[in-house]
Amino acid sequence: MAPKKSAAATTPAPVPAPTTPTTAPTPTPSIAVAKPSASGPQSINQVAWNIVDYYQKTTPQRTKLIDVFMAFLVVVGGLQFAYCILAGNYPFNAFLSGFSATVGQFVLTGMFSLGELDERRQSGLDETTEANKAEFPSVSPERAFADYVVGSLILHFFCVNFIN
């Protein structure tokens, strides 16, 4: 769960509203802010603050570090997308491979930090998300890291091959 929230919680401001799927969560807070009185029992602003609070309280330093990297990826991806819209997509290969590199890396990193979460659960650090899962039967932290490296290698091989 850590990966997703980072997109929204740590970088609500810098990314305006890119229409790409990965960053799809980001527009939600901005829309919410635009709407002053939510019909629900509590205002949407407060909900957003709650989430940020929750994130800052429960997330360990290591995962936050990873999340910063992910936020960086979102920014880079957003910049590329903005460039594509403003200046045209002429080397479309280059744009696609650059953009998908950021998207792919974002997703892979997200899954890696999931492995990190798992590790914390095993060492008993994190008991808040106990309802979450015993879903990963065979993921040790080393295995998660190895998977991450393999996935990234494949990803970047394809990107470099595609970039022309």
Added chain:
Amino acid sequence: MAVATGTSSTPVDLLVSVGKNQSTKTLLRVIILCFIAGAAIASRLFSVIRFESIIHEFDPWFNFRATKYLVAHGFYDFWDWFDDRTWHPLGRVTGGTLYPGLMVTSGVIYHLLRALTVPVDIRNICVLLAPAFSGLTAFASYLLTNEMTTSPSAGLLAAAFMGIAPGYISRSVAGSYDNEAIAIFLLVFTFYLWIKALKLGSVLWGALCALFYGYMVASWGGYAFITCLVPLHAFVLICMGRFSMRLYVSYTTWYALGTLASMQIPFVGFLPVRTSEHMPALGIFGFLQLVAFLEYVRSAVPSRQFQTFLYVGLGGVFGISVLALVGLTTLGYIAPWSGRFYSLWDTGYAKIHIPIIASVSEHQPTAWPAFFFDLNFLIWLFPAGVYLCFQRLEDEHVFIIVYALFGSYFAGVMVRLMLTLTPVVCVAAAIAVSQVLDTYLVARSPEPADNKEDDSADTKKASKHGVLRTASQPVVGIYNFLSKGFIAGCMTLYLLLFVQHCTWVTSNAYSSPSVVLASRMPDGSQHIIDDYREAYQWLRQNTKEDAKIMSWWDYGYQIGGMADRPTLVDNNTWNNTHIATVGKAMSSREEVSYPIMRQHEVDYVLVVFGGLLGYSGDDINKFLWMVRIAEGIWPDEVKERDFFTARGEYRVDDQASETMKNSLMYKMSYYNYGSLFPPGQAQDRVRGARLPDKGPVLNTLEEAYTSENWIIRIYKVKDLDNVGRDHAAAASFERGHKKKKATKKRGPRVLRVD
């Protein structure tokens, strides 16, 4: 059980106890799988044994030619290959418009064998590639089925079914060197990896799945089936409330890597971000991100707040993305669904809008008997297997159900998509059969029966069993030996019938190379009709290296592959107008056709005529498609109605319409045909028509070659007349009708346009 082993040790029990050993089981399994692969390969060799090691049909000839090019010139030349010997004036960027997976696979095998110092001809590799991969497909379906069920026999049954099911054999006999030969293996194996990734939630398996998906994209246009099925499975799982991080991990890995991998193929290129067929995958990717984010929020805030958040956030995002999709489609950034795709939903669509798609026989809707013909008893076990999947309904069973639904729909729409249905039928049927066999084939009765026997003999042991029985689940079983024997016997009979049916179908329906025809002589011996190769060989030896051959597009690949001569159109129907031009030349009067042929520098025209032999797949029977395709481009000049008689019949005898009789195709087919028969007896054996006494007259073409059984007729396009007359005048002069005078002596050669 303890009683049984303790009291008696008959040979059967001994055998069973040997089979219980884990390593023995594994060994047995490996041996059985090897046998299945052997059987799968062997049953595909009919055509090699009956005829020879030859490439079949149409498309394989192009693949064969491309493979030879790859082996001769190397990979980079192949990648940049511009072929000026097809689509004559235009050429074709072959390297960028084909799926290279098949050729590269055989090229790699070729070089591997060379490195191992096994001297092998590239043709033999091409011929035997499909059978070899069918063995791998059997193994892949074994793996896939083992993911579905705990029964140890189901996987082996699925492998056996997959190995010999005619639905798959139809596209993978030896010599059928087509993309499907390796694509079905890749399809099944990609699905296996997807299920594995989903079960384990592992990035590694997801990456493997993406790699094989990339290989599949490189091999076959049918990859779109995976591109749609996997997102659909993910979507169904989300709708069932089964979102899990395993799903998130496996899907996003597969999509992020798989899409990039698919874009490496030049022919696919930007399609994954540009066309609507690929949008579901992208949409589900975004949707999963959203759902994962929502899951996090739900764990972060109380449920009332979450509800607010859900309504506002989800509604906003959904609205924006739908608007974006619609906007991009209308602005033309994303291509709407292609025509081939529409024809999947509306079977009448192609007939109206794209005759060239409808004209291909394998794009026709499937007839009902075809299902039984291709799958035999699997087709009625298939629903039972799907039902069993409903009973367990894990994530992977949902996949089989979704696949079964879509596979059956598509198989009903297009004959060739039977191929994508076959794997799931095999898997589902294997689950059903193994369920039946596991229940009925156990010779020993279930526990309670043992107990009753024991009751009288040994009360101590019986009480022990009783305790166990109350603790365990109630045993529902078959006690009657008669019913066991009956059902097991029936199943065995069905299985035997299945094997027999498969062998029969393979041998009779799917093992003909269609380049070489076989018929039976009155005494029962086999007679080979080899007109195609005879005629192509004639072309190769008697015409100039760059003589352009015009024929209907069906024969383009064969002419390129066997005769090695440039063609105007071929089976890669990329330019509809060009095909329509050939159709117009074939269906118009000579005076119209001749300028067209001159403009395209045609030297020879090749037609296929089955009238003498009763070979029904000839050009006169395909003629209406040429007319329709030409009419699509020149509705004023070619009209389908004119080719029918006043009563709306399609005839070739003396009742045929004037347009029909004057068309170039009719003339070329029946030119000189009457000379074979006594006067007035000329007979067309395909259409069962008696031909008019006076055969057609050809002025602008001359007969160059006619094969032994008249299946292939080749005509040479006459040069302009030496003394400047038009061809009709020159020909009538030749026949002895004197003309007043020739108009001009000798001038510069000009192209005559009537």
